[in-house]
Amino acid sequence: MINYIWLFFILSSVVIAFFNNTIQDVFHAILSSCEQAVSISIGLIGIMAFWLGLMKIAHASGLMNLIARILSPLIHLLFPEIPKNNPVQADITMNISANALGLGNAATPFGIKAMEGLQKLNTHDKKTASDAMCTFLTINTAGVQLIPVTAIAILASLNADNPTDIIIPTIITTLSALIIGIIFVKGLIKIFPKKVSREEKIQ
């Protein structure tokens, strides 16, 4: 599916650019987007190193195991595929809490650590997402945030009378979208589970 989405974006933009006479802009967008992608990745190195360092301490001290054990029942509801008391449950918890608190640049390293943990549990085809990964990314793309900091900051900078009155509508919206996303992904997983190779079935 992602192949077609990617193809669609690129083909449609070139076709439309010819009609709109924006082919020059499209050409420049290619160059600037490449640069932007690299600068985002490079910009991540520092904060990524920092949080991964701290996470290593948390893992080595057994703190992550402790968190995993406490929250295991809750995480197990959403991710029945993950074995109980697996430290990846703690990584998932940390990622979701960091996102909820609006700590975007801490959430990414936690999330990537969680993805590495899930990849270890992923059976045979390591290029195909596991069921747990689909659920995990559905939660992440829904972007549940208790306080929509960016939106409030922009409203406040424009002298809105009451910038915080968007908080409750935003929470209602984001939670409903999350629930719909989870129901949808769980349904899809049930109908189309990840195919298991013949060798694994025999085992």
Add this chain to the structure above:
Amino acid sequence: MISFISVAFIPLLICFFLIYGTCKRVPVYETFTQGAKEGFEISVRIIPYLVAMMVAVGMFRASGAIDLLAKWANPFLTWLGIPADLLPLAIVRSLSGSGARGIFAEIAATHGADNPITKTAAVMLGSSETTFYVLSVYFGSVGITKFRHAVSAGIIADLAGIIIALIVSKIAFY
């Protein structure tokens, strides 16, 4: 107050990690540097995935496709009573975080910060994550190229979010 809590939270969390580690006799400095080493590798690993996604999104936005869509959908949106200005934001917020912030700032500047349209836009902006960025970074970090249901579930959740944002804002701000 809110910003104070989120600012103070991180340093306190760091202290807690370090104190807990030291109590458990973990050599904190050495362990930290070992873990931090991975930061470079992971960041570099996601570059190809990020380049692929951001180029496609960048081209799409530069081509004027979104304005064209907005023009086509305008009569339909007016019929439904949805402000047409919100459509570009609804599309871009799943594709580009900085793009969505830019469009939001534009809406706020044209309509004023207290206008219900601006408030609705704020709810739209705050209630979602940049789906395609998250997918490419997270899947890219472990080398997964077949995203399976994560794409459709992400898109459905985004669509649902847009519709719910419109309904909730209609009740809250009009």
